[in-house]
Amino acid sequence: MPLNPTIFNVKDGTATDKSMIAYTDGSKNTFGHALLDSDGALMNPASAGKQDTGNASLATIATNTTGLATATNQGTANTSLAAIATNTTGVATAANQSTGNASLATIATNTGTAATGIGAPADAAASSDTGTFGLIAFVKRSMQNWTSLLARVPALASGRVPVDGSGVTQPVSAVSLPLPTGAATSSNQTTSNTSLASIDGKLPVLDNAKVSVVPSMTSGGNTFAQTAATGTNWTAFPSRALKQLTVSNQTGVTLEFQQDGAGVGLQIPTTGIYTFYGITNANQIGVRRVDTANTQVTVTARWEA
Structure with a gap:
């Protein structure tokens, strides 16, 4: 060609x-x-001097390009970029941010009442335990109450709270206490129990929850009295020293008995029996018919002395 x-x-x-x-x-x-x-x-061809200048320029380029991307480094970078891409899946978007803003607005609304209920640091202490106050106000009231209580606690004495026992009865616990002169002891109580047992053995059996008293008598006999012909009059029993007089009304009519010639008469119906105590003579007891009839009747009695 x-x-x-x-x-x-x-x-x-x-x-x-x-x-x-x-x-x-x-x-x-x-x-x-x-x-x-x-x-x-x-033409002006290349010379050795120009070649040195070129070599110097090439050396500068080599220095400045140290660490530049290589195929290996680029592979590593690609792996990192892939990881970043994976980790940023679902990253916030404008739409998601709008949804978040709406949620934050709801939270702000819902916590408005809570913030009001908590109160402010400058709120005064609550004036009562049940009023409408913020939480901070109630806390301040509680702290004031604690301050008042602590002010009433006395200083510790040897690590203990001192107690003033004046004016109140204090419980005492002791193994033994000194006894006053003549105080009861266990041995004296034993002697007393022996005496009480002896007395109890000499007491008669109770009669209807009462102790029967039997006077000591050395003599006795029977006597009688007849009502007066004038039914309103009293008739005394014959004179007889005694300690008691037991009358038995077997007359068929109700009689009444008067002591010491005065006072209200004690009525004893027919077949009734009564013992007069606290007298020294039979003539202290007078008798008559309750109906004050003039028909005379005779009542019998038993005297004991």
Whole structure:
């Protein structure tokens, strides 16, 4: 294929465009001999000095490109970027942020009452235990009450709270206590129990929960009295020294008995029996009919002395 000469512009060592003669086959250019400019003069070729300058520039480029991306580093970076992509799945978006803002607004509304119930640091202490106050006000009231209580607690004495026992009965616990002169002791109580047992053995059996008293008598006999012919009059029993007089009304009519000639009469119905104590003579007892009839009746009695 024939080659035809053509003008071809290149830059020399000073970066100046120079026209060169090249040969072309119509698609490619080639230099057939030393580079000449369009005037046929030899172009300024590369020299050793220019090569040193180029080497220095290349060294600077090598230094400045230390640590630049390499295929290995790029692989590591790609792995990190993939991890970031995975971790950022579901990251906040404008739509999600709107939903969050709506939730925060609801929380703000719901906590408004709570914040009011808590109160403010400057709130005064509550004036009662049941009033409408904030939590801080109730806490301040509680602290004031504690302060008042602590002010009433006396200082500890040897690590203990001192107690003033004046004016109150204090319980006492002791193994033994000194006894006053003549105080009861276990031995004295034994002697007393022996005496009480002796007395109990001498007492009669109770009669209807009462102790029967039997007077000591050395003599006795029977006597009688007849009602007066004038039914309103009293008739005394015959004189007889005694300690007691027991009358038995077997007259068929109710009689009444008077002591010492005065006072209200004691009525004893027919078949009734009664013993008079506390007298010294039978003539202290008078008798008459309750109906004060003049028909005389005779009542019998038993005297004992």
